[in-house]
Each structure stands twice: as structure tokens, then as C-alpha cells.
Amino acid sequence: MTDTQKTFTLRVVIQMILVVLVAPFLPMIVSGQWDWWQAWAYAVASISAFIVSRLIANRRHPDLIKERARFMEAKDTKPWDKVLAPLLGLGSILILVAAGLEKYYVQTPASSLIWNLIALFGILLGYGFSSWALIENRFFSGTVRIQTERGHHVVSTGPYRIVRHPGYAGGMLGYLFIPLLLDSLWAWIPTLLLCVVMVVRTALEDKTLQAELPGYKEFAQKTRYRLLPGVW
Numbered sequence: 001m002t003d004t005q006k007t008f009t010l011r012v013v014i015q016m017i018l019v020v021l022v023a024p025f026l027p028m029i030v031s032g033q034w035d036w037w038q039a040w041a042y043a044v045a046s047i048s049a050f051i052v053s054r055l056i057a058n059r060r061h062p063d064l065i066k067e068r069a070r071f072m073e074a075k076d077t078k079p080w081d082k083v084l085a086p087l088l089g090l091g092s093i094l095i096l097v098a099a100g101l102e103k104y105y106v107q108t109p110a111s112s113l114i115w116n117l118i119a120l121f122g123i124l125l126g127y128g129f130s131s132w133a134l135i136e137n138r139f140f141s142g143t144v145r146i147q148t149e150r151g152h153h154v155v156s157t158g159p160y161r162i163v164r165h166p167g168y169a170g171g172m173l174g175y176l177f178i179p180l181l182l183d184s185l186w187a188w189i190p191t192l193l194l195c196v197v198m199v200v201r202t203a204l205e206d207k208t209l210q211a212e213l214p215g216y217k218e219f220a221q222k223t224r225y226r227l228l229p230g231v232w
Contacts, residue, residue, distance in 0.1 A: 020047055023093060027182060030100025038181050039099075041120050045127065053131035061138040063150065068142045077143040078208060084201045085143050091194030095175065099184035110183050119181035126174030132159045133166035140167060144205045146212050154215040160223060168202050169227045202226050 024043035028034050058065050077085075102108055110116075134140045136158035139147050146152055159166035172195055179187035206226055209216040226232055 020050060023096065026093065026096035027100040027103065030097055031103035033103055036103065038116055038120075038183065041116075042123065042178065042181055045120065045123050049124075049127035049131050053134050057135045057140075060135060064134075064138055064140060067147070067150065068140070076145045078145060078204070080204055081144040081201070084197060084204075087197050088194065088201070091190050091197060092175065094190035095178055095187050095194065098186040098190055099179065099182040102184045102186040103182075106186075108183055108185060111180070116181055116183075119177040122177035123174045123181060126170045126172070126177065128170070129159060129173065130167050130170030133170065136160065137167075144201070144208060146208075152213065154213060154219045156219050156223065160219075162223070163229060164206060164220060164223050164226050165202050168198050172198050172227070199227070 022029075024046040025039075027039040027042070028036055031039075033039070054065060137155045137160070139150065139152050139155065141147060159170075163169050175191055175194055179185070179191055203226070206220075210220060
């Protein structure tokens, strides 16, 4: 194994540890409340969605996982996405940290079990829809760029028949249900800010694809809405 391969492997391992073993448990790590069943439910849902989607995607598109692992090295990433992509990652972390801090300092009264279960279903639905997009789209990269070296072309099957950016749509749906599941008012602040960033990124990415990806304008005429059918 060359030094480059060793570096790549180490980076992938570190990313996996952070995404699978650290981030989902942040509410419990921050609050110290390890008997918080809602936080456990979120962690299991998040980890399951990540692992299952990557296993299926790797079988269908082995080069996609490598592309996503190397996203920080892409030199043709759009300049604005070098700001927005990290903001998305930071925002998703801040949601969980805010919920943990509120649990530690405030002890906000719990909502009813039915609302917690509805929120958990919403998270599973959102993450499932986003995972479907990852599995369907061989070009589902971590940053916005035209992947000419990989034969980038329009993907119009699966969830892309419903909205043009199902990855963002599913992710946003899942994020919006996290504060409800974790009974956190504080978590709404980073959640709403994160949604704003996702809308901005969606608009800029869509504009880029229409200008630079052959066939995307025709695809946009068939799949009319970016994130929410009937709205936008």
C-alpha cells in the first residue's frame, strides 16, 4: 500500500468514526444523559441510514464512495460551495449539541410519546428519501462540481422523478424533526439556519447544473420542483 493509499484509508476511517460513532451520540455526550431514549432512537436511526445506504450504494456504484471520500481534494468545487458544504456539516452538529446543552441546563418538559414517535418516523422518512437519492445517483458527490472525469450526466430516475434535489429534500425533512424528537427548543435555532443554508445551496447548485450539465435544462422541465412538489 502506497503512502497515498494509506492516507486515504486513514481519512476514511476517521470520517467513519466521526460520522458513525461520535456525531449521532452528541446529545447524550453533551448532556451526560445516557438513559435518554429519544436520543438513542435518533442515534440508531442515523447510524442505520448511513450504514445501509453506503453498503447498497457501494454495491451499485463502487466509485461513488471513493468520490465522496475524496470530496475535500476536488479542485473544481464551486467557490461558494467551499463555504456552504462545511456550514452544512457544522449545522448538523450544532443541532445535536444544542439539544444536549438544553437537556443539561434546562430540562425542557417532554412532549407526548405520540409526538416523539411521529418525529422519529419523520426522521426515518427523510433520511430514507435522502439515502434513496444517494443509491440512485452515481454522481451524488460531497461538493458541487461537474464530474467530467466520471462521465457526469443527468440522473432522472427514482426520487429524481419527484424533485430535482431529493438528497437535500430528505435531509431537510429529517433535520426538521430532530428538535421535536429530542424535545429541544434550542435545537430549532441551528435547524432553521441549516435549512436556510440548504435552500441557498440548492438554488446555487440547480443554477450551476442548468448552466453546465448537458440535458439538465430538459430534466428541469420534466421534474419541475427543486425541493417541495407544488411549491419550489
